[in-house]
Amino acid sequence: MRIFHNDTVDRLAKRLIPGVAVAGLAAWGIAYGGPELENVPGLIPLAEAVELENGESTSSGSAAGTLAALNAASQGGTSSDPFTDGTYKDGTYTGTARGFGGNITVKVTISGGKIASIDVVSAPAETPSYFARAKGVISQILSKQSPNVDTVSGATYSSNGIINAVKRALTQAAGGTSGGEDETSSVPANPTTPTEPAKPDDFTDGTYKDGAYTGTAEGFGGNITVKVTISGGQIKAIDVVSAKDETPSYFERAKAVIAQVIAKQTPNVDTVSGATYSSNGILNAVRRALTQASGQPEEPEQPDTPEQPEEPTTPQEPDENTETEDMVYSAEVSCVPDEFGDFDAYDMTVAVTVRQTTKTETQTATDADGNTKTVTKKTVTRALSNIAVTRPDAASENWRYITWALDGRGSAAGIKAQAIEKQSFGGLDVVSRATCSSKSIVEAGKMLDLALGTTVTEEEQ
Incomplete structure (x- = not known):
């Protein structure tokens, strides 16, 4: 089979999905000459590989990029990343x-021949805080020498825009074209590979009983409660009953999912970029309300297993030879946002309590010559027993995150519990959504000379 390429086909093929473009080019090539390709069907994935994400095409958006990939494949080039395989002109x-x-x-x-630097020339319509986060993809591209990197969670559209702009620039550097009237044209989204039949939507497939139902789920800052009104078996209204711990600006954006749920009559819709946790909380709360409306029982919480009563013990007399003292050490650290943070830096004071237990034992022994000697053995154990943070006035709006970092959130253990269990500030996991606060508390603990552990000394008298 032969494939022929000219501008007419180019303009036509660029508006077709990659698979149809390949078939169209192949059919045209039957009547005209061109490079020989042996296996057109096997080239479809490669044709799709040169398409940009979100329906944008490489370079001019034409079939030229697809054809180039096909021609390369005919010569045995089947690379999965056309960018790292290209030779760029300085x-x-x-x-x-x-x-x-x-x-x-x-x-x-x-x-x-390498990507030396990437600079943003203009992005006048992007939100500064999100765009600063999105620019994290630049370092990834420079490191991998390829724009085929992951987008930044929470700044998906902005980071994807940077990636696609870089791809267009690299297409020029590789000798492709990027000008002309077709540059801003786009190609319909790539067709998906046939997969197993989609599973039915448990919600749209159900029958709802008329009435008002409430559901509660966790959002970003805490619980979100919604009221769902069912009329005529359909979702007629969704109202937020409470969301006191959500950040107002983000929550307003998150509430956009409500209109989607009502329009589609299902909570199985996309979350809102930039307000993922809050919008997901609304959706989960709606799901719980609809579960009641459909007559299905919610999953019962597992009852706690009653603890076995401990065997009674005989009270022990205080050990006159043991002394216990709580010693408090404090350190002041700055909590500075990382590249993804959107808060002002602030200082916090971290107080670490070490319980020191000293046990003194005296032993008398007589040697072979009849000499008597007394040996005093002192065992000192220093154990981490508590961590506290003094609430800083300048960081009152961030106190929620400090509390999460210290005491944990959901099933994630906080820094205090982890440090006490390990008796160390090393190798601890930060708490999700309180990353900077977690790191600052750990830093404070490492700054202090706590000398944890047990030491034994003996003195002969």
């Missing part, structure tokens, strides 16, 4: 792609 190239609020333009500098 120079500076610009690329533009759609972000969250509008177009993002980047400048890519190639030196020695």
Whole structure:
């Protein structure tokens, strides 16, 4: 089979999904000459590989990129990443792609055939805090020498815009074209590979009983409670009853899922980018309400297993030879946001309590010559017993995160419980959604010379 390429086919194929583009090019090639390709069906995945995410095409958006991939495949090139396999020409190239609020333009500098730097030229319509987070993909691209990296969670659209702009710039650097009237055109989303039949939606497939039902689920800051009204077996209204711990600006954005749920008559809709936890909390609360409306019992919570009563013990007399003392050590640290943080830096004071137990034993012994000697053995044990944080006035709005970091959140253990269990501030897991506060508490603990553990000394008298 032969494939022929010209501008007419180019304009036509760029508007087709990659699989149809391959078939169209193949059919056209029957009547005209061109490079020979042996296995057109097997080239469809490769054709899809050169398509950009979210329906944007490489370079000019035409079939030229697809054809180039096909021709490369005919010569045995079947790489999964066309960018790292390309040879870039030294120079500076610009690329533009759609972000969250509008177009993002980047400048890519190639030196020695490698991606040397990536600079954002303009992104006037992007939200600064989210865009600062999105720019984290730049270091990933430079490290991998490829724009085929993951987007940034919480800044998906903005980071995807940067990635796609870089791809367009690299297409030029690789000798492709990126100008012309077709540059801003897009291709319909790639067709999905046939998979198993989709599972039925438990909610749209159910029959709801008319009435008002409430459901509660965890959002970003705490519990979210909603009221779902069913009329005529349909979801007619969803009202938020309470969400006192949610950040107002993010929660307003999250509530956009309510309209989607009502329109689709199912809570199985996408969360809101930039307000993922809050919108997911609303959806889960709606699910719980609809479970009641469908007459299905909610999963019962597992009852706690009663603890076995301890065997009675005989009270022990206080050991006159043992002394216990609680010693408090304090350190002041700064909590500074990382590249994804959106709060102002603040100082906190961390107080660590060490319980010191000293046991003194005196023994008398007589040696072979009849000499008597007294040996005093002193055992000192220092154990981490508590960690506390003094609430800083400047960080009152962040106290929630400090509390999560210290005491844990959900099933995740806090820094205090982990440190006491390990008797160390090393190797501890940070608490999700309180990463910076967790790191600061750990840093304070490491700053202190706690000298934990047991020491034994003997003195002969």
